[in-house]
Amino acid sequence: MTTIMKAKTAIAALEEQLQKDAAQVKATIGREPNLTVLLVGDDPASAIYVRNKQKRAEQLGVDSQTLHLPADTTQAALLAKVHELNADDKVDGILVQLPVPDQIDDDAVINAIDPSKDVDGFTLQTTGRLWTVPKNSQETVGPCTPLGIIKLLDFYGIDIAGKNAVIVGRSNIVGKPMAAMLLNRGATVTIAHSQTENLHEVMRRADILVAATGRRHMVTAADVKPGATVIDVGMNRFIDENGKKRLVGDVDFDAVSKIAGAITPVPGGVGPMTVNLLMAQTIRAAAAKISQ
Numbered sequence: 001m002t003t004i005m006k007a008k009t010a011i012a013a014l015e016e017q018l019q020k021d022a023a024q025v026k027a028t029i030g031r032e033p034n035l036t037v038l039l040v041g042d043d044p045a046s047a048i049y050v051r052n053k054q055k056r057a058e059q060l061g062v063d064s065q066t067l068h069l070p071a072d073t074t075q076a077a078l079l080a081k082v083h084e085l086n087a088d089d090k091v092d093g094i095l096v097q098l099p100v101p102d103q104i105d106d107d108a109v110i111n112a113i114d115p116s117k118d119v120d121g122f123t124l125q126t127t128g129r130l131w132t133v134p135k136n137s138q139e140t141v142g143p144c145t146p147l148g149i150i151k152l153l154d155f156y157g158i159d160i161a162g163k164n165a166v167i168v169g170r171s172n173i174v175g176k177p178m179a180a181m182l183l184n185r186g187a188t189v190t191i192a193h194s195q196t197e198n199l200h201e202v203m204r205r206a207d208i209l210v211a212a213t214g215r216r217h218m219v220t221a222a223d224v225k226p227g228a229t230v231i232d233v234g235m236n237r238f239i240d241e242n243g244k245k246r247l248v249g250d251v252d253f254d255a256v257s258k259i260a261g262a263i264t265p266v267p268g269g270v271g272p273m274t275v276n277l278l279m280a281q282t283i284r285a286a287a288a289k290i291s292q
């Protein structure tokens, strides 16, 4: 029987620990862990994601504030805001919601964040640490989406060590850090992408297949080894033939779930894990101050 790796079940198991950890921070420093989100512009999807973060923070005992800046905010103004938050002792985590408007160089802004407040796991310092952790280290740093995927795999008892992992997609936010995390856990890793030759053959060799391409249903049943674990990071919105709004992943779930050993649904799989790992990283950043 195929295991449907639902985030809800994994999150329920994580929730109590997160609440306890947040309460412990509050008892020690006299305030809740703080996450400050910078939202620039009026992207409707970003507004929803930021609202969801705020809601989740409240449920877990994390103080979250969103600073909403206008769409014409300059790079200099955004950098000044980041520097101000870096210097604010009451801010434990800083997140710049992506995407940002075109006039802003997201790389420069992200790397202006103090690495100790980089709860998104996007800075060069965090990236470097992720690729250089000691062998077999239990250290968990990096972006929240791949961290959430590792949590899901662990929760559902999927072995990683020694397995062939294929990641389709080479983004800095998902593909590359996912590769590092799976490698750190002992997988043999391939990063495939749009220029990969024989892509379908490469995907079919995977014991663990991670699809992060942003292309609706690019992974079909013919691309998946029977019994493989399939992780769908895609979030593709479209209007179907009946005029209904739909959200689907990069994997043809109906067909692939018939042959995979385990598979994440969209929605309800990887996405919600991202938000919960963000909270975990925020609590961790606040807790790190206590031990300093």
Ligand SMILES: Nc1nc2c(c(=O)[nH]1)N[C@@H](CN(C=O)c1ccc(C(=O)N[C@@H](CCC(=O)O)C(=O)O)cc1)CN2
Residues within 6 Å of the ligand: 049, 095, 096, 097, 098, 099, 120, 144, 145, 235, 247, 266, 267, 268, 269, 270, 271, 272, 273, 274, 275
């Ligand atoms: N600074 C960041 N920006 C962005 C990130 C990020 O990790 N850091 N990731 C995405 C957006 N995102 C969080 O910010 C995010 C997207 C989607 C979900 C989610 O739970 N999705 C649901 C479906 C939601 C829906 O119906 O619209 C699911 O998959 O079940 C969580 C977080 C880009 N920007």
